[in-house]
Amino acid sequence: MGNKTKVAIIDDEKLAQDIVANYLKAHEDIEIIAKCSNGFEGIKIINEQKPDIVFLDIQMPKINGFEMLELLDETPVIIFSTAFDQYALKAFEVNATDYLLKPYSQERFNEALSKAIIQLKNKDKYNKNIQSLISHLDEKPEYLDRVVVKDKQKISIIPIDDIKYLEAQDDYVMLNTSHGKLLKQKTMKYFERHLNPKDFVRIHRSYIVKSDFIKQIELFEKESYRAILKDESKLPISKTGYDKLKNFFNQ
Amino acid sequence: MINPFINSTNRFSIYFFIWVVITLVQIFTLNVILELDLGYAITDSIVFNVLYLGIGLSLWYPTRFITFENYSLLKIFLNHTVAAIVTSGFWIFLGYFILDKIFNIDGINREFLSSSLIWRFFIGILFYSIIVSLNYVIIYYTNFQEKILKESELRALIKESELKTLKYQINPHFIFNSLNSISSLTLSDPKRAQEMTIKLSSFLRNTLSKNENLKHKLSDEIKNVKLYLDIEKIRFEDRFELVEDPIEDCDSIEVPSMILQPLFENAIKHGVYESIEKVSIRLSCNIEDNYLKITVENSFDPDSVSKKGEGIGLVNIQNRLKLIYNQENLLTIRKTGNIFKANIYIPLEGGKYSG
Numbered sequence: 001m002g003n004k005t006k007v008a009i010i011d012d013e014k015l016a017q018d019i020v021a022n023y024l025k026a027h028e029d030i031e032i033i034a035k036c037s038n039g040f041e042g043i044k045i046i047n048e049q050k051p052d053i054v055f056l057d058i059q060m061p062k063i064n065g066f067e068m069l070e071l072l073d074e075t076p077v078i079i080f081s082t083a084f085d086q087y088a089l090k091a092f093e094v095n096a097t098d099y100l101l102k103p104y105s106q107e108r109f110n111e112a113l114s115k116a117i118i119q120l121k122n123k124d125k126y127n128k129n130i131q132s133l134i135s136h137l138d139e140k141p142e143y144l145d146r147v148v149v150k151d152k153q154k155i156s157i158i159p160i161d162d163i164k165y166l167e168a169q170d171d172y173v174m175l176n177t178s179h180g181k182l183l184k185q186k187t188m189k190y191f192e193r194h195l196n197p198k199d200f201v202r203i204h205r206s207y208i209v210k211s212d213f214i215k216q217i218e219l220f221e222k223e224s225y226r227a228i229l230k231d232e233s234k235l236p237i238s239k240t241g242y243d244k245l246k247n248f249f250n251q
Numbered sequence: 252m253i254n255p256f257i258n259s260t261n262r263f264s265i266y267f268f269i270w271v272v273i274t275l276v277q278i279f280t281l282n283v284i285l286e287l288d289l290g291y292a293i294t295d296s297i298v299f300n301v302l303y304l305g306i307g308l309s310l311w312y313p314t315r316f317i318t319f320e321n322y323s324l325l326k327i328f329l330n331h332t333v334a335a336i337v338t339s340g341f342w343i344f345l346g347y348f349i350l351d352k353i354f355n356i357d358g359i360n361r362e363f364l365s366s367s368l369i370w371r372f373f374i375g376i377l378f379y380s381i382i383v384s385l386n387y388v389i390i391y392y393t394n395f396q397e398k399i400l401k402e403s404e405l406r407a408l409i410k411e412s413e414l415k416t417l418k419y420q421i422n423p424h425f426i427f428n429s430l431n432s433i434s435s436l437t438l439s440d441p442k443r444a445q446e447m448t449i450k451l452s453s454f455l456r457n458t459l460s461k462n463e464n465l466k467h468k469l470s471d472e473i474k475n476v477k478l479y480l481d482i483e484k485i486r487f488e489d490r491f492e493l494v495e496d497p498i499e500d501c502d503s504i505e506v507p508s509m510i511l512q513p514l515f516e517n518a519i520k521h522g523v524y525e526s527i528e529k530v531s532i533r534l535s536c537n538i539e540d541n542y543l544k545i546t547v548e549n550s551f552d553p554d555s556v557s558k559k560g561e562g563i564g565l566v567n568i569q570n571r572l573k574l575i576y577n578q579e580n581l582l583t584i585r586k587t588g589n590i591f592k593a594n595i596y597i598p599l600e601g602g603k604y605s606g
Contacts, residue, residue: 012524013428013486019435038527059424061525062555083427102431157554 004031005117008051010042010068011035011081012060016102020055020081023109030113039068040155047073053116055100058082058091063157067148069094070185071155077116143196147175149182156182160199164213165229166191168206201248203227203241211248254311255389267304274300291360298354299346299371306342307382314386331383339375343368410574414465417571419509421458422516425483426451432486447485454478458509465575466505469536469543473498476515480532483519491523496535504543506597507575511545513564514593518549521591525555543597553589568595 007030009017017035024030030053034045038061046054054076058065065082069075080091081100091099097119098112147158158177167174172183173191192202202208213230217237220226225237227245237245256266274296281292317330347364350356356364429451436444457475461467480493515532522530533548565584572581572595581596 013432014488015432015435015439015486016428018439019431022435022438059524061527061552083424083431102427103434104431 004029005053005120006031006033006049006051007053007055008032008034008036008042008045008049008076009055010037010039010045010060010065011055011057012037013057016057016081019103020109023106024113026106026110027113039063039065042068043071043150043155046076050074051076052120053077053079053113055079055081058084058087063148063155066090066094071148071150077119079112079116142194144194147184149175149184151182158182160195163210164231165207165209165233165235201241201244203245204236204238207235207241209235217245254308255386255393256308256311266307270300270304285363287360287363291356294354295350295360295364298349299342302342302346302349303375303378306338307378310338310379310382311386314383314390318390319387331379335376335379335383338379339372342375343371346371414571414574417567417574419458419512419567421455425516426455428486429482436485443485447482450478450482450485454482458512461508465507467508468502469498469504469506469545470502472506472508472511473534475509476511476534479512479515483523487519487523489529490526491519491530491532494531494533496533498534498536500538501536501543501545504597504599506543506545506595507571510568510571510595511547513568514547514595517564517593518547518591521555522549522551526550526552528552538599539596541599543599545595545597546592547595548590548592550589551591565593572596 007024009020009032011017011020014037017037021032021035024032033049033051036042036045040062042054042056045051056065056068056078058080059082060068063071065080066087069078075095078094078096079098079100080087080096081102081104083102085101088099097116100108100112145160147160147163149156149158158175162177162179164176164178166188167176168188169183171185171187173186173188175182175184188202188206188208191200191208195208199210199212200208201211209227209229214227215230216228217225218228220236225242227235227237229235256263277296277300278289278292281287281295282289287295313330313334317327319327322330347368350364351361429447433444433447433451436447454475457478461471461475477493483491518530518532522532528550531550534546535548536543536545538544565582569582573579576598578598581598583594583596585592
């Protein structure tokens with residue numbers, strides 16, 4: 001019993017969960033430990049029960065499949081299953097093992113499962129790369145409209161419009177929002193790429209600011225400027241940052 | 252363009268009639284005022300006027316080729332001056348020749364004829380000017396009408412193509428997700444799989460065929476929407492419910508086809524897709540001051556922040572209504588708390604339902 005491979009199914013449609021369960025009947029060495037119908041349940045189950053393989057839908061209420069992955073302590077082997085083909089590239093960027101397009105056959109399903117089992121056996125090797133792989137790539141970035149953050153047990157979904165500015169903090173980025181400060185495990189580079197340049201400007205190595213939150217730009221010392229924000233906080237502006245701002249406001 | 256006086260018998264009759272009048276006036280002038288004998292007055296008038304009737308028809312060709320677009324005003328003026336002199340000269344020479352050689356005019360009539368050549372020359376130029384001006388007016392009037400016709404044809408074409416681009420399009424994800432549900436049901440519940448296949452087929456058939464028609468009855472529109480919701484119900488089970496107010500009064504009113512479908516798809520997309528709670532969708536309609544008002548309301552999760560794809564369907568509805576009914580603001584939307592409400596107003600013709 002204990003040697004069985006543990007599988008979790010995360011999909012908001014019951015019939016979509018059922019077909020995975022049905023296809024798994026042919027595999028006796030696999031045990032379904034949970035079926036979840038949204039990302040919140042998914043995070044809880046994965047963090048608590050540590051399944052080996054997760055079948056994951058992308059479009060779900062509250063947080064989508066990708067956002068759920070960002071919030072996991074440890075990433076299991078992931079097989080995406082979705083009707084949307086436009087996420088395939090992104091799925092492989094987050095190191096998904098396979099990408100099943102709904103509806104799929106038993107044969108196609110088996111193929112994905114075998115790949116997952118092979119990957120599972122080599123997991124140690126595979127795990128080392130995953131975190132670094134998650135954070136880069138993207139051929140053409142899609143601009144974010146929200147960011148999900150986990151603070152202890154609480155998951156917050158922050159609309160991009162609520163963010164005032166971002167500040168680099170070691171391996172994290174501090175999001176300064178209208179409701180307080182939150183830490184997100186991403187790089188400044190990631191945010192610079194995924195925030196709409198029409199709204200956000202990187203004014204300094206450590207700061208990205210929402211343009212309409214800047215109240216004024218003042219000469220601070222000789223040849224050096226700083227930005228005064230609407231909440232009176234003052235942020236340094238680097239030389240390249242100043243050029244970017246100038247370009248931004250000239251447009 | 253063909254000579255407008257030969258082209259239509261109607262116009263030729265008018266042209267001919269004018270010449271008859273001129274001939275009669277001339278007979279009267281020669282006989283009564285200048286006291287020439289009637290026989291001569293008639294012969295003279297008929298010969299000269301029949302000649303100009305013929306010459307006048309041929310003046311169409313110089314007008315046709317000396318156009319304002321291709322020549323400067325000075326050139327046009329010079330061309331026509333020369334043509335008028337030549338035409339008039341040719342005319343009086345031919346008239347004089349016929350009267351002299353064929354009718355053997357002599358005595359007082361012959362004296363009169365010789366002395367009248369100079370004023371006949373100026374009359375010839377006057378005729379030339381009148382006919383040429385008339386020809387120009389006809390050319391410009393015809394061109395103007397053609398332009399108006401072409402413009403209205405073009406407008407109709409633009410409208411048609413605009414309506415085509417705004418046409419409802421089936422969301423492919425809906426189809427693939429439905430097919431996945433069917434695939435799943437074939438294993439667990441074949442009877443329901445069959446049911447769903449039939450519903451999906453009916454929906455696709457309706458949607459594909461109805462999309463070609465501009466309008467259909469509201470009851471047909473609602474029937475198709477319900478088919479859609481039935482399919483989504485199989486996918487989402489009890490994650491949503493449809494509350495429907497009675498619609499008997501509005502049943503047979505014509506509405507643009509597939510005009511409600513995007514509203515229900517939005518309700519599913521922004522309501523059901525994004526919410527863990529059960530979503531309620533409400534449909535109602537009533538008649539309000541010459542408008543049929545159709546309301547679609549749905550609850551949604553106010554914390555959901557996804558904005559992707561929001562509004563495109565709604566903008567399409569707005570534009571379609573504007574194109575079809577030539578009125579603005581036939582779609583209004585309002586978000587209050589966790590309720591999203593869309594009203595569609597269909598203008599009723601001639602206040603038939605105004606009661």
